[in-house]
Amino acid sequence: MKKKYIIGTVIAVAFTVVAILSFDSSKIEYTNFAKAKATEKTYQIIGTWLKDKPSNYDNKENTFTFYMCDDKKDTACVIFHGAKPNNFDMATQVVVKGSYTKNNFHASEILTKCPSKYEAEMKKAGS
């Protein structure tokens, strides 16, 4: 009986340790462009799309390029490897996940945060 508990505990501890280690290594932090630029690590960055700067979907490369401003008011050119998300125009906030290579932020994923239809409607009504 005792032996079983010891074996069980050892396995549980080992599992926990390995889990925590892998947990840490697959963690992607949210940061800003300045910090992301300093390393090659993958980060997520929250910001807004700068609509007055050029944006373009290159259908040969399947990349969507746009300019984004983070919460520190730093601007970066983001190259998203995929097509323009369909609610991108409505988004009040975008979250990009990726890393810096050279001077561009290469994103593998984009999340768009849209105002609920509701807020948009009310804002329109209010203006």
Next chain:
Amino acid sequence: MIGKLIIILSFVIALATTVAYFISKGKDDKPNKIGRYLYLTLFLLIVLASGILLSNILSFNYQYTYIWSYSSKLLPLNLLISSFYAGQEGSFLLWTFLISLAGVFLLYYTKKYNFEHKTMAFYTLILVFLTLLLIIKSPFNFIWESFPDVDPNVIPPNGRGLNPILESYWISIHPPILFSGYAVLSVPFALAVAGMFKRDYTNWAILATPWVLTASAILGFGIMLGGFWAYETLGWGGFWGWDPVENSSLLPWLMSITLVHTLLIQKRTGGLVKTNMILAIFGFIFVLYATFLTRSGVLGDTSVHSFVDPGQLVYLLLLIFLIVFTLIGLFFFAIRFKDMSSKVKINLKYDTREFFITLGSVFIVAVTLIVFFGTSLPLFQEILGKPKAAVETSFYNNWSLPLAILMFLTNAFSLYLNWKSSTSIGTALKNSLVSLGISIILTIVVIFFGVKRLDHILLFFSSFFSIIINIVFIFRFGRKKIRLAGSYISHLGLALLLLGALTSSVFVSEKHINLKNFSSDEALGYKFTLVGRDQIQKNMPDREKFKYHLKVQGKGVNSVVSPIIYWSDFNERQSPFFEPGIKRYVTKDLYVSPNGISLEYPYPSKDLGKGETFVVPSDTSFKISFIKFDMSAMMGGGGHADKKVVPMGAICELINGNSSVIDTLFAELNMETGEFNPIMKNIPGKNFKLGFTRFLNNPENIALSKVEISVLPEEQGIVHPEEVISFQVSTKPFINLVWLGVIFIVIGLVLTIKRPVQENGKNING
């Protein structure tokens, strides 16, 4: 008003029911009877409230904020009904309805076995919280209550409608099934806590078993329907993405299927009493946790699903809901811990079936922990005051793969062992030699077909092993009585599901192609030709929806696949929505997912809304900013009213470095033919000219119409743009194993429900 009153009344009665049941000392005393009548009244009130909401939706009463926000006269009947739970308020009401409905069954079920008063006391407490939530987050608020500046005398003529991506028949099926699963899973919780309250650690488990099996079947089916929806119409490419919303529905299901195993052990051996208690508690806590994660807005930045911030009060109440029930569960577990420990003494021998089933359960719990910690990371970081973070999806894959291998090996091997009596491991191994041999041969075959990674090879091997032995057992037991084969059918299903998940995601081949109408491109050994489009749903004025037809030829295939591209008023037709086209074959799916439309010009151009700016790519110091339309000529101001061709102007600010001028770019519009002829404007000192080359009308709101401005080299003439559509084409090998697997899992679980129900009569002594 009446709806709100009924909800408030429900809350009061739920509270009274809970109190009555708590006072009750046992079967058929007065408080118990009162509790019973109160509960049935509560149920009828909730039915009434749901009926009122539904009838208001069906009679288009848009003075209700909730109905106005999610419903619309344009919706067909099935979607109109689904708009009942399209938002938070309604989905809380649906959940409340389903829980109260399950409670009616639970009441008569527990009454029969003298478990009624305590079980219903805790169960109704859930409804106390839910009705309170509905008071705060009411679907019965009027527009003028939600928006004080709205005139109460004006009833909106139409609602805002559903998000078009939700407009599919799946919304009629997936959420109600998922919510039913959640509702049924709250029953084992109530039974477990009642059991601890009564110091009855055996009967509750027998009583809970059919509910746990039902919850596992319904929830598993519901989760997978969501995956099928994502795959089939949302075009996410896969059926599972480890998104927080998916994960949070997976957690209660994982607890539920663990309980299926551990309850069986308790029934067979009398062991795992505490384990079952804690699992039943956490099954329900994970339901609440899922609600908290998906409804409180905490995961807003980390999920592809959109979340609505429900407001501080709801956030707080959901949190209290979660904490209160966690504390109730853990409190009773703590005070009965010693008692439960003293009641059972079993020695789990390692060469018995119960040991291996326990081991399998440990692996499921390990998966649960992985999913729990991964999903909760953003929350933990926030609580610890650390920077926001989330885990990569590879985290889940890397962990679930080896755990799946261990599960299959455990499952397969356990079937060579007996209950209680020891079978020597050597004998078991010897008996399994044939299955092992066949599995090894099959594995060599898949290696031959190009499977290289060791973990993939092991997954193939272990699932083959599990598939073979389960098929043998299905025939052995299913021949006598098909429902005796239930568990083997489910395990077979799980192996097929994970094999399909591996093949369809790891061995997927993918390519990006661009097609103009009647042009072709080669990808994955097929030739794709775009052969035109058909408009569908023409009777719906809020959208323009097209099926694009792609001819697929090659590899013995000659057929047409038709993905969908549409524009909707929902996003003011700013950008298109897409639905994939899928060609299904037995061994693979051909998946064609459109993801972009570009207009191809030999020169740069851009669509501008009011206030938007276009930077000339070849000369970034020159910018064009669209201010407004000049429609004076069209309106008859310039004596053009009777003419066929009228000028239309786009007033723009032309910014050249530091200087800027306001100017109007004109185009001539032929009112009869719709022909649109831009009048190009040369820019002094620059080698390009500007033109208002297209008018992008927004029929709903003329103010949101756009202009297309083009920058042409001096010598270039105007050309019509060509539509270029981008597609992601892929083949998903053996994706059908996934759907087949789920069907087997669910059928297997359903087959096993009946047996414990019948046995309850024999085993419970009231």
